[in-house]
Amino acid sequence: MSETTTSLPPSSSEEEGLAFLDRxxxxxxxxxxxxxxxxxxxxxxxAAVPLFSVLFMLAWRGGARISVALFxxxxxxxxxxxxxxxxxxxxxxxxxxxASVISVPIGILGGFFxxxxxxxxxxxxxxxxxxxMLTGLPSILAGVFAYTAVVLLTGRFSPLAGGVALALLxxxxxxxxxxxxxxxxxxxxxxxxVAMGATQTQVVWHVLFPTALPGILTGVLLALSRGAGExxxxxxxxxxxxxxxxxxxxxxxxxxxxxxxxxxKSPFENQKAxxxxxxxxxxxxxLTLTIGGQALSRRTATSRSVA
Amino acid sequence: MAMTNEESPRAAAGNGRIFDLEVSALxxxxxxxxxxxxLTMERRTVTAxxxxxxxxxxxxxxxxxxxxxxxxxxxxxxxxxxxxxxIYAKSxxxxxxxxxxxxxxQKPNPFAMSIYQNVAYGLRLNGYRGNRSExxxxxxxxxxxxxxxxxxxxxxxxxxxxxxxxxxxxxxxIATEPDVLLMDEPTSAIDPIATQxxxxxxxxxxxxxxxxxxxxxxxxxxxxxxxxxFFYVDTAEGDRTGYLVEFGETQDLFEKPKQKHxxxxxxxxxx
Numbered sequence: 001m002s003e004t005t006t007s008l009p010p011s012s013s014e015e016e017g018l019a020f021l022d023r024x025x026x027x028x029x030x031x032x033x034x035x036x037x038x039x040x041x042x043x044x045x046x047a048a049v050p051l052f053s054v055l056f057m058l059a060w061r062g063g064a065r066i067s068v069a070l071f072x073x074x075x076x077x078x079x080x081x082x083x084x085x086x087x088x089x090x091x092x093x094x095x096x097x098x099a100s101v102i103s104v105p106i107g108i109l110g111g112f113f114x115x116x117x118x119x120x121x122x123x124x125x126x127x128x129x130x131x132x133m134l135t136g137l138p139s140i141l142a143g144v145f146a147y148t149a150v151v152l153l154t155g156r157f158s159p160l161a162g163g164v165a166l167a168l169l170x171x172x173x174x175x176x177x178x179x180x181x182x183x184x185x186x187x188x189x190x191x192x193x194v195a196m197g198a199t200q201t202q203v204v205w206h207v208l209f210p211t212a213l214p215g216i217l218t219g220v221l222l223a224l225s226r227g228a229g230e231x232x233x234x235x236x237x238x239x240x241x242x243x244x245x246x247x248x249x250x251x252x253x254x255x256x257x258x259x260x261x262x263x264x265k266s267p268f269e270n271q272k273a274x275x276x277x278x279x280x281x282x283x284x285x286x287l288t289l290t291i292g293g294q295a296l297s298r299r300t301a302t303s304r305s306v307a
Numbered sequence: 308m309a310m311t312n313e314e315s316p317r318a319a320a321g322n323g324r325i326f327d328l329e330v331s332a333l334x335x336x337x338x339x340x341x342x343x344x345x346l347t348m349e350r351r352t353v354t355a356x357x358x359x360x361x362x363x364x365x366x367x368x369x370x371x372x373x374x375x376x377x378x379x380x381x382x383x384x385x386x387x388x389x390x391x392x393x394i395y396a397k398s399x400x401x402x403x404x405x406x407x408x409x410x411x412x413q414k415p416n417p418f419a420m421s422i423y424q425n426v427a428y429g430l431r432l433n434g435y436r437g438n439r440s441e442x443x444x445x446x447x448x449x450x451x452x453x454x455x456x457x458x459x460x461x462x463x464x465x466x467x468x469x470x471x472x473x474x475x476x477x478x479x480x481i482a483t484e485p486d487v488l489l490m491d492e493p494t495s496a497i498d499p500i501a502t503q504x505x506x507x508x509x510x511x512x513x514x515x516x517x518x519x520x521x522x523x524x525x526x527x528x529x530x531x532x533x534x535x536x537f538f539y540v541d542t543a544e545g546d547r548t549g550y551l552v553e554f555g556e557t558q559d560l561f562e563k564p565k566q567k568h569x570x571x572x573x574x575x576x577x578x
Contacts, residue, residue, distance in 0.1 A: 120379065188416035192476070195374060196429050196483075197406030206428070211419050 055283065062280035065273050070281075075242055075259060076270050083270070085278045087244050091159065091254040092282075094245065095238065096227050098163025103170040104220055110171075111178025111216070112204055128179075134172040142168040143233030150237065157239045158250040165233035170223035177219025181212040214296045221293035225286040231257035256282045323350040325487060325517045326371060330385035333366055335378060340366050344385075344551040346536050348487075353509060353518045355528035355557065358538030359572065363549030364521045367538070368489055371519060372408040373401040389487075406433060409480030409516075413492040415472035417464035417479070422447075422456050425464045425475055429483035442482055450478035451508050470501025477508065481516070488512060490520040494527065506531055525561075525573065532557045539568045 025031055069084050076083025110131075114124050146165035151157055185208050193207045209216075239252040240262060256278050263275035326348040333341040341363035348354045356364040366375065373394065375381040386393050394404055406429070417425050426443040435442070443460075447453040452474040456467070464475055473493060480488060490509075494502040509518060509531050522528050528535050535557040540549040553560060553569045564570045 186416070188412060188414050189418060191374065191377070191412060192416040192418065192479075193428075194377060195372060195405055195410035195412075195489075196432060196479070197402050197404075198432055199402050202432060207418055 058276065058280040058283055061273075062276035062278075065277035066280070070274075070277055074244065075254070075263070076268075076274060077242070078266070078268055078271070081270055083274060085256065085259055085274060085281065087241065088254040088256045088259040088278060089281070090245055091238070091241070092228060092256045094249070094253065095159045095162040095166060095234065095255060096224060098159055099166035099170055099227050100220075100224065102163060102167035103174055103223065107171050107174025107219075107223070108178050108216060110175045111219075112182060112208070114175065114179040115182035116204060116208060117200065127175075131172040131175045134168065135176070137169065139165075139169055139230050140232040140236075142166070142230075143236035146233060147236040154250065156250055157237060157252040159238050159253045160250065161237035162234045162253070162255070165237050166227040166230060169230060169233070170227045173223040173226060174216075174219050177222065178212070178216045181215025181219065182208050184215065185211045218293040218297040221289045221296070225289035225293070228289070229257060229282060229286050231261050234258050235261070256285075324348070325350050325390060326519075327386075327388040327391075328367070328370075330367070330370070330383065330387065332384040333363070333370065333375075334380075334382040334384070336380035339548045341538075341549045344536075344538075346551065346554045348517060348519060348534075350517050351513060351515070352533040353513050353520060353531050355532035355535045356519065356521045356538060357523075357525060357528050357535060358549070358552075359540060360523075361547060361549065362538035362540040364536075364538045365491055366549075368491055368519060368521050371487070371489055372405045372410055373399075374405075374410065376401055406483065407485050408487045408489060409483070409485035410489040411473070411476050411480055411491070411493045414496050415469055415476050417467070417472050417475050419463070419465060421461045422464045422467070422475060423460040426478050426482050428479060433483055435483075446478040446482035447475075449481055449508075449512070450474045451504055452478055468501075470497045470504065473497055473501065473505065474508070477505070477512075481512065485516065487517045487519065490518065492521050492523060495523055502527075529557060529561055535560045537564075537566075537569045537572065539572070 023030065025034070069082065070086075071084060071089065072086050073082065073084030074087055075085060110127060114128055118124055142165045145168060146161045150161035150164050154161070189207055189211065190203060193203045198206060234255050234257055238255065238258075240258045241252045241254045243254075245253060260275050260278050260282065263271040263278070266272055266275070324347055326346075328344050328346050330344040331342065332339050344367055346354075356368060358364050369375045370383065370387055371389075371394075375383075383395050387395060389404070389408070393399070418428065420428070423440075423443055426446050427439050430439050430442055444453060444457075447456060452471060455471060456462075456475075464472065467475060473496075477488075477493075494505050497505075506527065509520070512518060520528075520532065534555065536554040537552045537560060538549050539552045540547060553564060553566045555565075560569065561573060564573060
C-alpha cells in the first residue's frame, strides 16, 4: 500500500487540491496582467509609428528626385526645373565640421575633468550643472547667442557663426557622455595603472581614454546628428546662399536644414520636390550617425562584460 | 625618470628592513578604519595579513604604496617607513614610490591591450630603453605564463582565462623589477589549480622580492608566509575599527597563538 502511494501519480483528491496552480484567465489578476502587457505592447508600437511614417513619406515623396544631379547641382531658382542640393550638403558638412572642431576637444577634455581629474570639486559641480542646463537650451537661443557673439562682431553671416551656434548645442552632449563613459571604466583597471606608477595624465591617456573611446565616440556621433539637423540656429547665423562656397568662407552659406525650410514654403512644385529630396538625404545622414553611435555603444557594453 | 641613482632603494638598503609601520590610526573622513598597527617586514620574506572581513588588512596593505591616496578623504596618523624613509612625508612622490612597489589585485585587471603590451607597460612608463622583448619574456617566464602565451603575445590580454590573467598581472608587476610586491587576495577570484600555480610562483618570487599578501585563506598564509599579522574587528561592541591583534612567525602564530582572538579565529576556521 505504501509502495503504491509513493510511486503512482497523486490521487484525484490531491489533484483537486492543487487546481489553484493551473493557469486560468477567469482569475482577475491574470486577466488584468494580460491586458496591461497587451496595452504596453500596443503603446510601444504606437511610438514607432511616427518614425516609420516619416521615413515612408520621405522615401515616397523625396525618393524620386534622388539622382547624381541632386548631389552636384545648385538649388533651382524660382520657376526653374531640375537643380540639386550640392552646395547645401557641402555647407552642412562645413558647419558641422566647424562645430565639431570647437565642441569635440572641449567636450572630451571637460568630460575627463568631470569624471576623473577633479570630480568632486566645486568647478566640476558648476560645469556639470551648466552642461545639464545647456542640453535643455532651445536651439533658437543658441542661434541668437551666436548672432550676437559672432555675426554682430564680424559684421557678416558665416559658417563660423553657424558653427559656434551648433557647438553650443553639441558641447553638453559630448561632455556628459564622455563623463559617463569614463566613469564606467572599471576602477580595477584604473587602479592597476596607478599601482604601476602611472601619473594621472598617463592613466587618462593609456587606460581610460582607449577603454572609454567607444562610449565617447557614441556621444560625438549623437552630437553630430543633433547638430546636422538643426535649422533655427543657422537661420540666424549663416542664412542661405544659392551659390557654391567661395574661397572666402566668411559669407552666408547654404545648409540642408535651411534649404528645406526655405523650399518647403515655396509655391513652385520643383522647389518643393527638392525640399523633399533634401529631407530624405538629411534624415539618412542623421539616421546613419545615430545607428553608428548605437552600434558603438553596444560594442562598449559587450567588451565591458567580457572584461 | 622615476628614480635617480642617489634615491635608488637598493643603494640605500640597510639592515634588510623593508617596511616599518607605526600606525596609530587610518581614517576615511571621520571614520576610523584601522588603529594600532605596529609591524615590520623583512627583505625577501613573505608577510601575510589575515583576519575577518572589515578588519582593515587591505587598507593597511594599500598604505604601503599609497593607493589610498585615490580616496580623497583618507588620512593617516603615525608613520610608515620604507627602508627608513617616511613614505607619507610631504617630500615623497607617490608615483615614484609605486614604481618601486608593485601591486597585484584581487580581481585580475589586465589593461585592454595585448599580452605583450601589458607586460611592457611598466617599462614604457619608466622609459626603459633596453631590450623590451627580453624583459617581457623574462617576466612572463617568472610568472610561469610564458609557455602558455608565447605564441600569442599580441593577442588581447582579455581573452586569457582568469588564472592566466592574474599571472599576467603578476608578470606586469615584476617586469620593472620592483623592490616589493603587494598582493591583495590574489587568488580569491581564481580556481584551485591556478591558485596552486600562483602559490608556487610566490615561493619563487620571494627569492628576489619582498612580498606582502592579504589573504582570506588561512591555509594559504600558513603555506607561503614567513610572518603573519592577524587583524581583528570587534563588531559586537558596535566598533568597526580594525586593529592588529598579533604579529609573529607564521608557525608560532598558528600553533601557539598568544591572543585569545587569534586562537578563536584560527580554531573557528579549522574546526
